[in-house]
Amino acid sequence: MKILMVCLGNICRSPIAEGILKKKNKQHLFTLIESAGTADYHVGKNPDKRAIEIAKQNNIDIEKYTARQFKQADFKKYDIIYAMDQNNYQNLKKLATNIKEEEKIKLILNEIEPNSNKSVPDPYYGHKDGFEIIFKLLNNACDKLIENIE
Ligand code: 4NP
Numbered sequence: 001m002k003i004l005m006v007c008l009g010n011i012c013r014s015p016i017a018e019g020i021l022k023k024k025n026k027q028h029l030f031t032l033i034e035s036a037g038t039a040d041y042h043v044g045k046n047p048d049k050r051a052i053e054i055a056k057q058n059n060i061d062i063e064k065y066t067a068r069q070f071k072q073a074d075f076k077k078y079d080i081i082y083a084m085d086q087n088n089y090q091n092l093k094k095l096a097t098n099i100k101e102e103e104k105i106k107l108i109l110n111e112i113e114p115n116s117n118k119s120v121p122d123p124y125y126g127h128k129d130g131f132e133i134i135f136k137l138l139n140n141a142c143d144k145l146i147e148n149i150e
Helices: 013-024 049-057 085-094 099-103 130-149
Strands: 001-008 033-035 080-083 105-107
Touching: 001 013, 001 085, 013 033, 013 130, 049 130, 080 085, 085 105, 085 130, 099 105
Parallel strands: 001 033, 001 080, 080 105
Antiparallel strands: none
């Protein structure tokens, strides 16, 4: 099972989600866990300092991850593509070229609350507290997605 976590910039939410799921992947349920952004603003950059910090506080090292932009070929490479929010979800849907690709796109918080279509709030312009909130949300979502697959 190959998983791609997707947000806008690939420097806050999706690298945190990638780090969390990698840490939880003790049973090797997933053979590939990566992340990408729908936008190209931060391509090649390491995660936001606040994202690195909240991950570090939870014994997860995401310092060396580098941002990349989602590309069409990713639909073939991954089994599930988790969008962090509604905008990412809609943008990914626009890039899908067939039903099979479309069906790979899911909203990550639906793993916690099916069909609720909630978004992981964008923490970029917000207060540092935002990173604690998204860490908890993503930690819970990753537990649930493992449970739901097992
Ligand atoms: P992310 O957060 O999508 O969780 O990585 C953001 C990062 C950068 C920007 C917006 C959101 N930005 O506008 O540059």
